[in-house]
Amino acid sequence: MFTVLVPPIETDEQYDLIIIGSGSGNSIPEYLSDWNIALIERGTFGGTCLNVGCIPSKMFVMPADVALEAGHADRLGISLEYHGADWPAIRDRVFGRIDPISEGGRQYRDTGTENVTLYQATAQFVAPKVIDVEGVRMTADHILVATGSRPVVPPIPGLMETGFHTSDTIMRLDELPGRLGIIGGGFIAVEMGHVFAGLGSQVSVFNRSDVLLRHFDREIAERFTEVFSARPNVDVHLQHLPTKVERRGHEIVIHCAGEEIVVDQLLVATGREPNSDLVAAEEGGLSCHHHGTIEVDEHLRTRVEGVWAIGDVANSWQLKHVANHEATVAFWNIAHPDDLKRVDYKAVPSAVFSNPQVATVGLTEEQARAEGRDVVIGRRDYGGTAYGWALVDDTSFAKVVVDAATGLIVGAHIIGPQAASLIQPLIQAMQFDQTAADIANEPYWIHPALTEVVENALLEAVEQL
Numbered sequence: 001m002f003t004v005l006v007p008p009i010e011t012d013e014q015y016d017l018i019i020i021g022s023g024s025g026n027s028i029p030e031y032l033s034d035w036n037i038a039l040i041e042r043g044t045f046g047g048t049c050l051n052v053g054c055i056p057s058k059m060f061v062m063p064a065d066v067a068l069e070a071g072h073a074d075r076l077g078i079s080l081e082y083h084g085a086d087w088p089a090i091r092d093r094v095f096g097r098i099d100p101i102s103e104g105g106r107q108y109r110d111t112g113t114e115n116v117t118l119y120q121a122t123a124q125f126v127a128p129k130v131i132d133v134e135g136v137r138m139t140a141d142h143i144l145v146a147t148g149s150r151p152v153v154p155p156i157p158g159l160m161e162t163g164f165h166t167s168d169t170i171m172r173l174d175e176l177p178g179r180l181g182i183i184g185g186g187f188i189a190v191e192m193g194h195v196f197a198g199l200g201s202q203v204s205v206f207n208r209s210d211v212l213l214r215h216f217d218r219e220i221a222e223r224f225t226e227v228f229s230a231r232p233n234v235d236v237h238l239q240h241l242p243t244k245v246e247r248r249g250h251e252i253v254i255h256c257a258g259e260e261i262v263v264d265q266l267l268v269a270t271g272r273e274p275n276s277d278l279v280a281a282e283e284g285g286l287s288c289h290h291h292g293t294i295e296v297d298e299h300l301r302t303r304v305e306g307v308w309a310i311g312d313v314a315n316s317w318q319l320k321h322v323a324n325h326e327a328t329v330a331f332w333n334i335a336h337p338d339d340l341k342r343v344d345y346k347a348v349p350s351a352v353f354s355n356p357q358v359a360t361v362g363l364t365e366e367q368a369r370a371e372g373r374d375v376v377i378g379r380r381d382y383g384g385t386a387y388g389w390a391l392v393d394d395t396s397f398a399k400v401v402v403d404a405a406t407g408l409i410v411g412a413h414i415i416g417p418q419a420a421s422l423i424q425p426l427i428q429a430m431q432f433d434q435t436a437a438d439i440a441n442e443p444y445w446i447h448p449a450l451t452e453v454v455e456n457a458l459l460e461a462v463e464q465l
């Protein structure tokens with residue numbers, strides 16, 4: 001499998017294992033406690049998820065959910081009023097929790113783990129299996145590349161001169177902006193759009209496709225777009241991208257489809273690119289796909305013997321639970337060359353923590369049909385179950401895509417409250433090859449819990465088999 005075999009090399013430093021990146025790369029297992037390890041991190045210790053990604057963003061989503069729900073309380077017959085957010089207090093609570101965790105992790109690796117040497121600098125390959133860290137050349141029997149990804153900036157005229165935020169900076173704003181422009185219509189655009197609109201900013205979203213969340217099941221993307229666009233403080237521009245952005249004093253003017261939209265802050269959320277270039281992967285003999293991810297096999301080995309890659313720099317999922325799974329597999333394989341494990345992408349789920357919430361696993365209905373599968377669709381509105389009546393919900397639903405030949409679930413998609421949790425039994429079923437009929441009919445489903453939405457979607461599919 002390896003196309004590059006590297007003979008022993010003389011360098012300044014020699015380790016058993018070099019790890020580049022302290023996000024998922026930092027989950028060093030106990031069984032490596034007697035290995036001599038170098039951990040190299042150029043930025044804030046702990047990586048994206050902890051510092052600028054999953055964790056802080058969800059801590060902001062929660063107050064936005066509560067603020068939005070206050071505005072919906074009248075449908076339950078109670079009167080609540082949202083009086084606004086103390087943004088600095090929310091921000092300081094979130095980062096007051098997170099920043100010490102990052103710093104604690106940094107200190108632990110710096111002085112608390114005898115077998116680990118922490119370098120706070122940029123690592124770059126200068127040759128296969130040779131890394132340069134600020135002039136120090138080092139090598140190791142194994143090198144794990146876990147350098148993650150970074151925001152992509154689209155080539156919109158005036159953007160660079162005007163200045164803008166990405167997800168790296170938007171959560172640390174000094175004050176809640178009165179008006180926020182967002183370019184993009186994917187995960188970050190709708191999660192951050194929810195946060196700011198929910199807390200009171202006027203949010204204008206600019207998205208080049210005809211729906212938000214366009215990679216999701218079409219019916220889900222359309223429903224999401226409809227509900228999100230109807231929210232207070234939200235203004236969605238579809239099928240048009242800004243042609244120019246400019247600063248006028250303290251304001252930013254976005255030119256789009258003949259209109260000028262004026263905002264106070266601008267967030268660019270148009271995808272993330274892998275940090276393979278930051279580690280000079282090609283100098284190290286590694287080969288990259290055209291979009292920049294490092295090529296790995298099912299054991300997470302690169303083409304250079306002893307060099308491994310995981311997480312956003314190696315996969316296109318760009319999800320933390322995938323990076324975590326890959327870290328577990330790669331560390332195991334590094335330490336157990338005679339018992340290599342394979343990565344498992346059989347049922348990779350994801351969830352968008354916007355409002356409404358969305359969760360997905362497996363094939364969309366369109367993908368399943370495009371593959372030529374004979375599928376049946378089971379669908380249930382939240383409003384068609386007892387708990388949905390309690391919620392007074394008329395927009396949420398769950399949908400399962402079931403292979404008619406095998407009875408197996410090939411995809412599941414949910415939009416609505418607790419979608420990310422509701423989908424879990426369907427992920428389990430797909431992983432363990434349980435049929436839709438088995439999981440609909442065999443276990444108890446608690447009455448009248450919201451999970452009855454999933455049970456009924458399954459039953460509807462099973463009736464058609």
Ligand SMILES: Cc1cc2nc3c(=O)[nH]c(=O)nc-3n(C[C@H](O)[C@H](O)[C@H](O)COP(=O)(O)OP(=O)(O)OC[C@H]3O[C@@H](n4cnc5c(N)ncnc54)[C@H](O)[C@@H]3O)c2cc1C
Nearest residue numbers: 021023024042043047048053054123148311312318319320
């Ligand atoms: C706003 C936002 C919200 C998200 N929310 C979710 C979510 O809810 N659920 C989910 O599953 N995923 C979410 N993600 C995605 C998730 O954060 C990433 O998939 C995950 O963190 C990737 O982990 P990683 O270990 O590959 O990389 P990272 O955690 O990014 O770690 C890479 C580290 O390598 C360092 N580095 C890079 N180059 C070098 C170099 N040359 N030398 C030394 N160090 C280097 C970087 O500084 C960084 O600290 C979110 C992402 C963002 C941006």
Ligand SMILES: NC(=O)c1ccc[n+]([C@@H]2O[C@H](COP(=O)([O-])OP(=O)(O)OC[C@H]3O[C@@H](n4cnc5c(N)ncnc54)[C@H](O)[C@@H]3O)[C@@H](O)[C@H]2O)c1
Nearest residue numbers: 154184185186187188189269270271272317318351352353
């Ligand atoms: N809840 C979660 O799991 C979560 C949350 C946030 C981020 N993430 C991860 O981080 C990744 C990055 O998030 P994201 O929202 O930046 O990416 P995304 O891929 O979800 O969405 C990118 C958006 O930008 C648009 N776009 C792409 N190129 C463009 C261009 N040149 N000009 C204008 N628009 C363009 C796309 O059409 C899309 O709407 C996600 O793919 C996801 O894997 C996950």
